[in-house]
């Protein structure tokens with residue numbers, strides 16, 4: 001990862017499967033469910049993984065019962081593990097190296113996800129008071145991602161996450177401050193199937209909220225915090241998400257959207273979001289929240 005180059009470091013935190021060895025398709029365990037059509041033990045290759053480490057059903061994952069694969073993002077930890085921690089693709093599959101590779105990947109996946117959020121936090125102007133702390137945290141975690149397998153094995157990702165999360169929570173508060181009335185607190189809320197059409201959620205905390213199959217069409221989501229929210233099957237058609245914060249590509253991939261859905265500049269509209277929906281008139285709440 002070349003994070004010292006100018007520009008947004010998130011460009012180096014995107015999966016590059018061509019430089020990986022299908023780690024997520026081997027290291028992870030699956031249980032047959034709505035997300036995976038099969039059960040698979042950790043450490044065994046998925047039967048759909050080709051010898052060149054590509055997925056044989058890549059274009060039909062949803063149709064063939066693997067939406068869980070669509071919603072997975074390694075944040076570039078796969079290629080980091082293979083190319084940096086273990087120095088290339090040639091050593092793959094020797095029993096001596098497989099376990100340490102999987103262990104390193106598990107740690108790096110968590111570190112890279114934190115780097116993604118910290119990098120986004122550094123783009124948020126209201127978070128300026130903590131930018132120095134954010135840069136410090138980013139630099140320390142980025143250093144860990146370049147460590148060798150032995151040092152990585154000693155990393156406690158839970159402790160690293162707790163420390164970074166405290167900072168990210170502060171960023172969320174700063175980014176969501178100043179809305180009148182204040183944004184709703186839906187942190188960890190069960191909003192499965194909720195009808196939130198045209199609801200004013202500006203400045204809301206949706207951290208860890210379960211929004212499975214929720215209808216968010218034309219909801220107002222300026223500065224709404226989506227950290228860890230479950231958006232499987234959520235209806236985002238015609239919704240403007242461009243100003244929301246801490247949304248990830250994998251959250252979009254499992255949701256429903258269309259050409260009318262606006263996404264943050266760091267993300268891309270999923271390929272399956274086709275069609276268009278007429279926009280609703282405006283928020284249902286008479287007075288939309290506004291920054292004071």
Ligand code: SF4
Pocket residue numbers: 024025026046047048049050054055056057058066069
């Ligand atoms: S279905 Fe494809 S993407 Fe999913 S685990 Fe198997 S090989 Fe990987």
